[in-house]
Amino acid sequence: MTGRRATTRARWAGLVTAVSALVLAGCGGAPAPQQPAAEPGPVTIYSGRSEELVGPLLAQLETALGTDVEVRYGSTGEMSAQLLEEGPNSPADVFFGQDAGALGALSSAGLLAPLPADVVAPLPERYRAADATWVATSARARVVAYNPGLVPEADLPSGVDDLLAPRWKGRLGYAPSNASWLSFVTGLRLVRGEDGARQWLTAFAAQQPQRFDGNGPILDAVAAGTVDAGLVNHYYLYEKTAEVDPATYSVRNHYVPNDPLGLVNVAGAGVVAASDNQQTAQRAVAFLLSPQAQQYLVDQTGEYPVVDGIAPTRAYELVSLGSLAPPDVDLADLASLEQTEAMLQQVGLL
Structure with missing residues (x-):
């Protein structure tokens, strides 16, 4: 007997027992004794x-x-x-x-x-x-992790198009095979459509961004000045500063609201x-x-809680999740990763 059939028969047997108990009670008989709750x-x-x-x-x-x-x-x-x-x-x-x-x-x-x-x-x-x-x-939020000694606040991007400015050529890091990068590009496709996303990615590839194996190596490169900034998830900075003094680690998170750069x-x-x-x-x-x-x-x-009333007890501060203003994307639609990978291969970013 399969588990599902056994479960169905058990439920049916329970229903019969309950109905029989009600009938006996209606006829003046003693109610059937309650069975102990089943162990999970x-x-x-x-x-x-x-x-x-x-x-x-x-x-x-x-x-x-x-x-x-x-x-x-x-x-x-x-x-x-x-x-x-x-x-x-x-x-x-x-x-x-x-x-x-x-x-x-x-x-x-x-x-x-x-x-x-x-x-x-x-x-x-x-x-x-x-x-x-x-x-x-x-x-988790996408951020631009930057070296404050190399990037003045006035140069911090307010959207993805700002990353196409000449000052960023060869000075940005990204992790082409990382799931968070693929989700970011999928969000870009959902916001701008296929043609708009391909156009931006083509221009981004012309910026000659530097490739890394993951978000952690990007942060190390930013701290060392190998690149000025990188596209990562917010919590990688908290992982790093759990190991080193935050005051001496030359990386900061820059949040970009109302833009694919700020995908949550x-x-x-x-x-x-x-x-x-x-x-x-x-x-x-x-x-x-x-x-x-x-x-x-x-x-x-270092991720964000999704229910109210939770704050980190470690020595770092989270920007309020409600203040991030991420792009209007149905998160379930981020499933179209195959199309994202095909587009990245076409433009030479994968």
Whole structure:
């Protein structure tokens, strides 16, 4: 007997028992004794967030649920592809991803189940799916990380087009294979359309930006003066200044509102529609939005909380998430990464 059929029969048996009890009560018989609550079953999580980053948090989740939590780690792309391949036969109960685009793709494929209203209610509409199939668990902003000794405030960009000025030629860093860069370019496509994005990327390539393997090496190059500025996520600066004195580390974050340079993307989670353990899976997602989990994510990752009332306890300050004014992009639409990669190859930036 399959797990799903067993669950259906168990629910039917429970319904019959409840109806029988009501009939007996109506006839003057003694009510049937209440059965003890079932123990929560184990939960399997497909995590696109690294074990180093969220392993301790998911250990806390295991304690909170009072049941075993099995985690399968991989990149968000790998884990979402596995879930798409497995479809209704997947053993996963929860998907925990690094990128809203992956969550949107899984939702569009019908692989995520709607979450209860009380789980999604604390979040702004921007940070949850319109059909409640996923919620953000933390947020991160794109910034221009710059060396204040090399870049006067008057030269800081107010939008993507300012990066095409002559003063930036050969002086910018970017990470072509990094997921955050790909999401930024996808956001650019959504804001400006295919032709507008291709035009900007072609002009950006002519600026001869310097390539790096990741956002961390970009910050080191900015600090060393190898480049004047780089396109990164905001929290990389907090990772660096946890290791070195912020006063002597020559990098600052520049936020750019109302522009693709200021895209705010999210990590998030959803319950897998094929799960036989829906209630416990829902509790797992709800835990990721709890004050305990949100505090962990803010303190350990430097990302933004997505619920109110959480502030970092480490020695850094987050610009208010509500003040960032990111571009008007439906985060679920960031799923179109294949088109982004094709365009970047066409213009020579990948």
